[in-house]
Amino acid sequence: MVSTKTKIGNYEFENCFMNAAGVCCYDREELEKVINSDAGSFVTKTATLNIREGNPLPRYYDTDLGCINSMGLPNLGFEYYLDYLLELQKTMPKRAFFFSLVGLSQEETHTLLKRVQESDFNGLTELNLSCPNVPGKPQIAYDLETTEKLLAEIFVYFKKPLGIKLPPYFDMVHFDQAAAVFNKFPLTFINCVNSIGNGLVINDETVVIKPKNGFGGIGGEYVKPTALANVHAFYQRLNSNIKIIGTGGVLTGRDAFEHILCGASMVQIGTTLHKEGPGAFRRITEELKVLMREKGYKTIEDFRGKLKYL
Known part of the structure; x- marks a missing residue:
């Protein structure tokens, strides 16, 4: 028997696959499609304190090798997703889910996390540090001094399982510096990577999305090499207790295998899920199992992190 079961923190999942925040997770109807698929869990739409409509349309565009988007965090607000997660805890007590959050300011970040801490939510929280928060300032995770200060403040009061979603880093020194910060805190996981920021796709002589004069996050096949590099x-x-969720460029079981080989304990699917629908979970899971059988692996722990070098 081949198993794709996995574990993050004290949580066990029947399958290592889940959606990426932003895809098939806007409302209960979409999240239920993921629940009823072969996915091992789901993550909610990244919630802000209040409802947001997001950026003007068109804000998403499929390309041959992925997508470009500038969504602007459209979501139904913190309370909507928290209420749904609390309902699921009663009806599906053996399953664990992820609650994605982002504050539009550091003050709002603390407000959101304090509400989670005070609630009965017993799943995993993912704090998105890869969205711009302050005009003129970089994404928080690119400002490691601010990141360290924010995490230090958070862990004074936040005692539940917490992970952070990261933008891609591109310099070896930045990997060293970021890891040194993250290792100071009791993080349960990191998720890497979010889309590669501020790409530009052109159709004939015109940009393809409206926000930011066409600049947007690049996802899909384009980003896999960058995602794998960040995961590994x-x-x-x-620290070995901080698990990794690999996200970026997962079109096939082979892609997922490579994320796990680089060290991922779970794998999120975004662009492919958007293009193909929740049936992608079954296809990619079966493709991964076929590859595992061919190589003689029975569990993902048999090969997780065991990338070979020349």
């Missing part, structure tokens, strides 16, 4: 770089550097 952090796997080499982080």
Whole structure:
């Protein structure tokens, strides 16, 4: 028997696959499609304190090798997703889910996390540090001094399982510096990577999305090499108790295999899920199992992190 079961923190999952925040997770109807698929869990739409409509349309565009988007965090607000998660805890007590959050300011970040801490939510919280928060300032995770200060403040009061979603890093020194910060805190996981920021796709002589004059996050096949590099770089550097969720460029079971080989304990699917629908979970899971059988692996722990070098 081949198993794709996995574990993050004290949580066990029947399958290592889940959606990426932003895809098939806007409301209960979409999240239920993921629940009823072969996915091992789901993550909610990244919630802000209040409802947001997001950026003007068109804000998403499929390309041959992925997508470009500038969504602007459209979501139904913190309370909507928290209420749904609390309902699921009663009806599906043996399953664990992820609650994605982002504050539009550091003050709002603390407000959101304090509400989670005070609630009965017993799943995993993912704090998105890869969205711009302050005009003129970089994404928080690119400002490691601010990141360290924010995490230090959070862990004074937040005692539940917490992970952070990261943008891609591109310099070996940045991997060293970021890991040194993350290792100071009791993080349950990191998720890498979010889309590669501020790409530009052109159709004939015109940009393809409206926000930011066409600039947007790049996802899909384009980003897999960058995603794999980030997963493996952090796997080499982080404390072993901080698990990694690999996200970026997962079209096939082979892609997922490579994320796990680089050190991922779970794998999120975004662009492919958007293009193909929740049936992608079954296809990719079966493709991964076929590959595992061919190589003689019975569990993902048999090969997780065991990338070979020349």
